[in-house]
Amino acid sequence: SRTKTQSTEQCLLLVVLLVSNMLLTKEGVTSLPICPNGSVNCQVSLGELFDRAVKLSHYIHFLSSEIFNEFDERYAQGRGFITKAVNGCHTSSLTTPEDKEQAQQIHHEDLLNLILGVLRSWNDPLIHLASEVQRIKEAPDTILWKAVEIEEQNKRLLEGMEKIVGRVHPGEIGNDAYSQWEGLPSLQLADEDSRLFAFYNLLHCLRRDSHKIDNYLKLLKCRLIHDSNC
């Protein structure tokens, strides 16, 4: 009977080993797609990078639309800001595609650089927006936190885009063409109407540019990752 118990113990041990081995191998399997065996360049795929960038840009544009709508509803009613807002964005100096054909004709590296340029152009104004928006009279929390959130997410997107650009055409990361924003004084104007218009215009431009970036990124993703067959 002693041999019997021994054999059963051995069996049990074997089973335990097998099971644990299976579990271990399974765990190993999950990490395979990103880091193939012995791969030196263990990194996130370009498709994954684009997915994340598109999600982020989508989110930023969503926030920008919301903050614009809230501001418009609260401060811009009946002031005719839209008529004055024509031709007022600081990024308008960057020539970006204005329709589908242009967007499709432009080389993807140029488009990527344009996106980078627009994102960089917004770094500075977004920082100021996040701080200055708190001085708006009775600014609701929803506007305040969105301004902060947009600023943070814009930075993250910029980082991600730099990574993508580095991946798509390595070594050519320079080209830091971007538009300088000179609008800080307008956000601090004493005249409330003018100040509110400055905010309105900035938010209007933010909404537009964030949509541009989102649209370009979705286009690029389909072009580069899905071979224009989304």
Next chain:
Amino acid sequence: MKQKLTSSVQIILLLALTAVGWTGQSYPGKPKIIRCRSLEKETFSCWWKPGSDGGLPTNYTLFYSKDSEENFYECPDYRTSGPNSCYFDKNHTNPWTTYNITVMATNEIGSNSSDPQYVDVTSIVQPDAPVNLSLETKTSAGIMYLWAKWSPPPLADVTSNSHVYHYELQLKPEKKEEWETISVGVQTQCKVTMLQAGVKYVVQVRCMLDRGEWSEWSSERRIQIPNGESPPEKPTIIKCRSPEKETFTCWWKPGSDGGHPTNYTLLYSKEGEQQVYECPDYRTAGPNSCYFDKKHTSFWTIYNITVRATNKMGSNVSDPHYVDVTYIVQPDPPVNVTLELKKPINTKPYLVLSWSPPPLADVRSGWLTLEYELRLKPEEGEEWETVFVGQQTQYKMFSLNPGKKYIVQIHCKPDHHGSWSEWSSEKYIQIPTDFRVKDMVVWIIVGVLSSLICLIMSWTMVLKGYRMIAFILPPVPGPKIKGIDTHLLETGKSEELLSALGCHGFPPTSDCEELLIEYLEVEDSEDQQLMPSHDNGHPSKNAKMIPKEKDSDSGRGSCDSPSVLSEKCRESRALPSTLQTQDVRDVQENKEGKRSWETECIASEQKILLFNNESTKETTWPATQLPDNHPPMFAYHSIVDAHKITMTTTNVNIASFLVGNEEHKSQYSITETVHDDMEKQREMENLHSKTDQTTMQVIKTRPNDKSPFLNPKLMDYVEVHKVRQDKETAVLLKHKENSGKREKYTVPGTSKEYTKVSTVVDHNILVLMPDSRIHHTSVIQEPAMEMSQNLQQGQAEKNMSYCLTVPSECKRETSGSEYMDPSSFMPFK
């Protein structure tokens, strides 16, 4: 003094003033009925003008009577026609009746009534003025004319909005005083010619119902008649839309053309450009529209669009319209919507919806991203169920009601801005009923399982029920039995004991065990302090004891009423008398909890019977001077007796009895005999005769319904006993009356009690003498009575102890009564 005088004068003045103030409040002034009016002959309203309110809150009440009746009625509706009015709806309006209407004003001080107003509905018809008057100038064959339209007056009661009104229109140049009136007829539109060009006209319209009064004139409308020299009105841009985020179209609505052919020009400028462009394409999108093709469409750019209307007299420009094409995308509805019902094996069927984006939308390039929403409802349903599905072009629906026909539609929208497309055309799908069958199977399984569980539950309840109840309701203190040989009972011979306890194999063993336990409990209770009487001790238990022939109601309160109790016991006894062994088994098979009670009751009955039989011999009979010659047959009956006696103080050797029992007869035969006895007894009772009876029930008599303890004098007691047919032993009741009277022994006043043995005949026949004093007889099942009577008669302690044991058995059935507490008897000694 002066001061006092002045102050008192002041007080008097004040009082007077207050009095004046009080008198200033008076009953209300007389209200006046201003007018009564019917809008359409089917309803009418009356308005009144309140008089002074007398300085107090005043209520106004409108009363009316009809010429056909004497009665006065109050206004049915004070609200509909506004304050100080009364509205008579259709049900309160009769065109053939003259109404006599009075308004009464009431306040705290008094009331005041208006003068009566007599109303004939037909004569007060006056509709409201027509509404929605609109004017338009048109040119036909070079002639300018005015086109006026309006709507009939709205009515409170929408259902009666089918009246035919006659209309009249009046107009005049704005600067003149005289109106020109045109009779229109029943139409709600009118064409007016012969107008002066370049003059502004004022127009009104009114209406009339049949021969009633004309309504008021409607509100004025003004219109400038173009004089042929004027430019067109300015057009209005209605909307702009891009169907695919590549092109867009704007539409406008022209204003008045000023009587001349007018050209429309769309002009636009783009953000950041000073240059103004004209619409590139007026045709593609139809009249009064401008189509911007791909080349002319820019995104993230604001278009400033205006439309200019021009005729030979001049031009007019619309308000500017600002458009960012990004935000005006409204795609076409999705296409190729297909519904497919998938039926995988082993799973419920589900619905797969798939569709394609609208053909114009270029989704593949990533330029336009669409999101979809679908909605569906059963064909006859009212409310849509809407599901947002994101960017997928396929959706699976799992939880659909089988057997229903569903309508499905899908629409789409760009991911950020723009608006939802129209819904796609309706698609229908019939969900088959086949998975209803699967549901049925599931339900059947669930039902079977649950019923099984119920069965098991009730079974366990039946098995455990008695113990549970004994646990919940602690055992009633049993009789204190003197002289019991507890040692003997404790020291084994359980089998003998069991048989001695009356479990002769007739009831199932489980019941026997319970009976045994009961006996042991009695034993245990020997130490307990016994209470004289717990009248209402455990009514619930009592109720449960009721044989199934009785409804539960009859059981209630039985503890309180000894007569009822005895009745019940009698029934309990009657039950076994009609049962064969087979019957008992049937009873056992009843799944309800009653079963055990019933069987136990039967068993108890039998024991009682057995006991009674024995006691007849051993105790009662001696007491009544019955000769002590027992036929051999009694030997096994004495099993019970032996047990009883053991419990009493009599020095009977139980062992010998038990042994004797075993030697004598099989238990089965005993049981049969018992049944036999009982059956016969029942027969006897039914037949009201004692002819050829082989068994007689012990009959005890008792004085009346009152508690025997309270009224011991009235106790009386007779046991009529059984016996063997072959021995021809019998107890005869000696009546003065017909023996049939025994039937009514439970009915007070008509029963007889037998207290004395008249004679003993032939060693076999006991003749009992009815007690003339007592008019109530009851059966043996009243052990308490027996006891009391025994006590009263000062019988031997043997008798008493016998009596005590009986209750101990019966008590389990009639636990509430507690008659047998020995301590209560002691004083009677």
